[in-house]
Amino acid sequence: MNSLQEILKHRVLVLDGAMGTQIQNLNLDPSVWQNAAGCNELLNVSAPEAIKKIHRSYLKAGADIIKTNTFGAMDWVLDEYELKDRAYELTYEGVKLAREVCEEFTDKTRFTATSLGPGTKLPSLGSIGFDEMYKGYHNCAKAAIEAKTDIFLIETAQDPLQIKAAILAIDDAKKELKTAQPIMVSVTIETSGTMLIGTDIATAAAILKPFDIFSLGINCGSGPDKALPHIRALSHIWDRPISIHANAGLPQNRGGYTFYPMGPEEFAKLQIELLKFDAVSFLGGCCGTTPQHILELTKAVKDKVPLPPKGHLEPCITSLYESKSLRQNPPPFLIGERSNATGSKAFRELLLAKDWDGVLNVAQSQTKSGAHGIDVSVGFAGRDEIEDMRKTISLYNTKIPLPLMPDSTSPEALEEALKHIGGRAIINSANLEDGEEKFHKICSLAKRYGAALVCLCIDESGMAKTKEKKIAVVKRMYDLALTHGLSESDLVFDMLTFTVGSGEREYFTAAIETIEAIKEFTALYPKAGTILGVSNISFGLDKNAREYLNSVFLHHCVEAGLTFAIVNVKNTLPLHKISLDDLRVCEDLLFDKKPNGEALFVFISHFDKVKTQKSDTNDEFDNLDTATKIKTLLKEGDKERMLKLLSHAKDEISPEAIVNDVLISAMKEIGELFGSGKMQLPFVLQSAEVMKASVDFLKPYLPKTGKKETTLVIGTVKGDVHDVGKNLVDIILSNNGYNVVNIGIKAEIEDFIKAYHEHNADAIGMSGLLVKSTAIMKENLEELERQGIKAPVLLGGAALNENFVEEFCRPSYSGAVFYCKDAFEGLNAMQMIEKKQ
Numbered sequence: 001m002n003s004l005q006e007i008l009k010h011r012v013l014v015l016d017g018a019m020g021t022q023i024q025n026l027n028l029d030p031s032v033w034q035n036a037a038g039c040n041e042l043l044n045v046s047a048p049e050a051i052k053k054i055h056r057s058y059l060k061a062g063a064d065i066i067k068t069n070t071f072g073a074m075d076w077v078l079d080e081y082e083l084k085d086r087a088y089e090l091t092y093e094g095v096k097l098a099r100e101v102c103e104e105f106t107d108k109t110r111f112t113a114t115s116l117g118p119g120t121k122l123p124s125l126g127s128i129g130f131d132e133m134y135k136g137y138h139n140c141a142k143a144a145i146e147a148k149t150d151i152f153l154i155e156t157a158q159d160p161l162q163i164k165a166a167i168l169a170i171d172d173a174k175k176e177l178k179t180a181q182p183i184m185v186s187v188t189i190e191t192s193g194t195m196l197i198g199t200d201i202a203t204a205a206a207i208l209k210p211f212d213i214f215s216l217g218i219n220c221g222s223g224p225d226k227a228l229p230h231i232r233a234l235s236h237i238w239d240r241p242i243s244i245h246a247n248a249g250l251p252q253n254r255g256g257y258t259f260y261p262m263g264p265e266e267f268a269k270l271q272i273e274l275l276k277f278d279a280v281s282f283l284g285g286c287c288g289t290t291p292q293h294i295l296e297l298t299k300a301v302k303d304k305v306p307l308p309p310k311g312h313l314e315p316c317i318t319s320l321y322e323s324k325s326l327r328q329n330p331p332p333f334l335i336g337e338r339s340n341a342t343g344s345k346a347f348r349e350l351l352l353a354k355d356w357d358g359v360l361n362v363a364q365s366q367t368k369s370g371a372h373g374i375d376v377s378v379g380f381a382g383r384d385e386i387e388d389m390r391k392t393i394s395l396y397n398t399k400i401p402l403p404l405m406p407d408s409t410s411p412e413a414l415e416e417a418l419k420h421i422g423g424r425a426i427i428n429s430a431n432l433e434d435g436e437e438k439f440h441k442i443c444s445l446a447k448r449y450g451a452a453l454v455c456l457c458i459d460e461s462g463m464a465k466t467k468e469k470k471i472a473v474v475k476r477m478y479d480l481a482l483t484h485g486l487s488e489s490d491l492v493f494d495m496l497t498f499t500v501g502s503g504e505r506e507y508f509t510a511a512i513e514t515i516e517a518i519k520e521f522t523a524l525y526p527k528a529g530t531i532l533g534v535s536n537i538s539f540g541l542d543k544n545a546r547e548y549l550n551s552v553f554l555h556h557c558v559e560a561g562l563t564f565a566i567v568n569v570k571n572t573l574p575l576h577k578i579s580l581d582d583l584r585v586c587e588d589l590l591f592d593k594k595p596n597g598e599a600l601f602v603f604i605s606h607f608d609k610v611k612t613q614k615s616d617t618n619d620e621f622d623n624l625d626t627a628t629k630i631k632t633l634l635k636e637g638d639k640e641r642m643l644k645l646l647s648h649a650k651d652e653i654s655p656e657a658i659v660n661d662v663l664i665s666a667m668k669e670i671g672e673l674f675g676s677g678k679m680q681l682p683f684v685l686q687s688a689e690v691m692k693a694s695v696d697f698l699k700p701y702l703p704k705t706g707k708k709e710t711t712l713v714i715g716t717v718k719g720d721v722h723d724v725g726k727n728l729v730d731i732i733l734s735n736n737g738y739n740v741v742n743i744g745i746k747a748e749i750e751d752f753i754k755a756y757h758e759h760n761a762d763a764i765g766m767s768g769l770l771v772k773s774t775a776i777m778k779e780n781l782e783e784l785e786r787q788g789i790k791a792p793v794l795l796g797g798a799a800l801n802e803n804f805v806e807e808f809c810r811p812s813y814s815g816a817v818f819y820c821k822d823a824f825e826g827l828n829a830m831q832m833i834e835k836k837q
């Protein structure tokens with residue numbers, strides 16, 4: 001038989017249409033339902049000819065692939081009809097029927113695809129366990145293979161965790177029975193724009209990319225028109241075939257029965273349009289489609305050849321809701337360290353007290369502080385680590401928007417975590433301390449669950465101390481990990497550091513060895529990442545002084561190429577906040593600049609003084625003039641002190657001047673610090689928040705100008721959740737008298753246009769951090785052009801540049817296009833737009 005891959009080079013493959021509505025139309029004798037009315041799968045044995053008739057009608061209409069009548073044949077679904085024990089039989093018979101009908105047709109190859117639905121429960125919500133789901137799917141998969149299915153189709157998926165359970169079950173069944181059927185995965189995107197659990201198509205793609213699946217696509221939910229933007233987005237990032245089997249339009253409730261508004265011709269026409277996107281290879285029908293719909297579709301795809309996949313997705317880890325590139329820009333990827341039972345007494349006590357709200361709060365406040373991911377380490381003497389891991393991870397899985405990093409030395413605890421993470425996780429960690437067997441065990445977990453993996457440079461002789469040893473251990477682990485089919489970009493290596501605070505001669509060069517190892521590693525394996533538990537450098541030293549040493553060490557590691565840092569994000573000082581004196585003392589210690597380890601003693605006594613100086617600095621602060629005080633607090637992101645200060649500062653400096661002269665110019669300096677890499681995003685975010693609070697506080701005291709405000713509609717474009725830049729622009733423009741309509745993140749072009757008309761706006765601003773967002777901006781301009789809109793458009797965002805705007809954006813649009821390098825250029829643009837009016 002021709003492989004799918006081979007056929008797709010020459011033509012599009014057509015899936016059949018709906019089963020459920022066809023069954024209803026047959027008006028079967030009530031006796032076929034036995035005591036399980038509504039259990040369609042039962043008909044595979046009680047009315048096999050009826051099911052065959054439906055299959056035959058679709059094959060006659062020209063379908064290449066028929067979906068078996070096994071959508072709900074998993075035992076936990078059949079249990080609702082007290083038919084739990086018949087899952088294997090009903091699946092086997094369902095596939096057999098489809099096989100038999102396919103064999104009646106000899107004109108072209110016809111395929112059976114074993115349909116596996118989501119069942120009625122979402123594992124991410126805890127309503128069914130991963131293992132139970134896995135077992136149910138595994139049983140069906142074995143039956144389908146025994147009945148000689150050609151393909152597996154995981155369809156109408158609503159929760160990525162459910163998809164993972166199904167894929168693992170099918171993979172295992174295939175291995176056991178030594179077969180190799182391709183797996184197609186198809187998710188349902190609701191009208192909200194995400195899967196039911198909240199995952200958008202880009203995040204779903206990032207989660208599923210590591211798995212060996214043949215295709216990814218969309219079915220059910222709505223019609224082909226509504227699916228278009230999601231298919232387009234998927235086509236940009238997916239490197240394999242894409243399938244779509246939509247409903248015959250968005251179902252309508254017509255007096256209690258479901259009506260599908262799209263007739264065969266309209267349906268086929270809209271589906272065909274999707275073939276303009278790269279990789280779209282399978283078209284078919286879902287609810288409300290009939291053999292007539294498939295007949296029209298077959299006619300319409302005749303002579304059409306799928307465009308080859310060209311999508312590219314950079315390596316990411318994800319939560320259920322968003323993906324984060326393994327390469328943060330600016331680096332590093334900050335992993336919050338506080339959800340750690342050994343590393344934090346406070347967290348340990350929350351766990352001991354089973355204070356789950358408190359446990360959640362620890363991760364929430366790290367999210368607020370600007371962490372990009374959360375390390376979760378619950379192992380602690382006397383506790384059941386697996387149980388604590390399950391509880392904590394399930395909580396974080398749905399309630400924390402950041403990717404998770406389960407941290408344990410126990411493969412069992414790690415696997416428990418992976419069974420409860422819907423997104424793509426990163427495992428912390430594997431090492432060679434207990435030999436290769438355990439190392440392999442953890443690598444195989446990463447491979448199995450599609451996770452990224454941290455490897456620590458520890459071997460049978462212990463933690464590597466010198467650069468040479470660190471590199472040697474890392475090389476050994478790298479080669480071992482690759483035997484599992486993990487790729488370079490899935491791997492993150494920890495060079496580990498000893499403390500420079502112990503006073504032991506052996507460790508005077510601990511920081512140097514680590515920094516040099518990071519440099520050498522980065523040159524050797526440019527696609528792999530590096531990570532450090534940064535605070536290890538300062539164990540044993542005074543808590544206050546540690547923050548300085550950790551921050552300076554982090555800075556040098558990042559310069560050496562470090563891509564990940566496990567830190568207490570809140571206490572990480574940006575370099576510009578460290579005085580030159582403090583910096584020198586830290587660097588002397590880190591780089592062993594003084595003979596006989598003297599640098600340690602200088603460090604200790606220096607920071608003893610700094611402690612007292614810190615209260616001095618308060619004096620210093622008190623001596624600053626009011627404007628400088630305001631600037632300082634804005635840069636420090638200290639909302640509480642700022643609001644206190646403003647309550648009397650407004651009597652000394654006019655509120656208008658505070659906003660326009662003091663705050664805005666401080667914000668500009670922050671922008672420059674950020675631009676030159678001296679201030680990291682989380683801190684800019686914190687300052688922006690204080691800016692907003694300050695302006696809100698001052699608003700009642702600002703003069704009202706009375707003139708019509710010039711209005712800008714601003715949003716972060718589709719597929720992008722980054723809104724720091726956009727919110728900065730919002731704040732800065734609002735404070736300069738412009739009316740800003742902020743439509744939020746992941747904004748579709750339709751949202752921009754709607755808000756533009758609704759608010760009678762003067763300009764549209766599109767923002768986005770990701771490279772892919774720049775392409776979306778171009779698409780958006782084309783759509784504005786198509787709709788005859790000529791409003792000035794402001795474009796901004798990290799991945800955008802002058803060239804791209806000139807070459808790709810400006811020619812697509814007849815209105816004015818402003819490239820705004822930063823928020824302040826956005827202000828310039830608005831001033832020009834205002835003058836022109």
Ligand code: THG
Nearest residue numbers: 337340343344345346428429494532533535536566
């Ligand atoms: N590499 C990798 N993973 C790691 C580490 C590493 N995971 C665990 C650890 N090291 C990183 N996490 C922490 C968490 C807390 C602290 C340090 C590292 C910490 N705790 C305070 C202390 O020990 O003084 C305790 C303070 C409190 O109780 O609140 O500093 O290196 N891959």
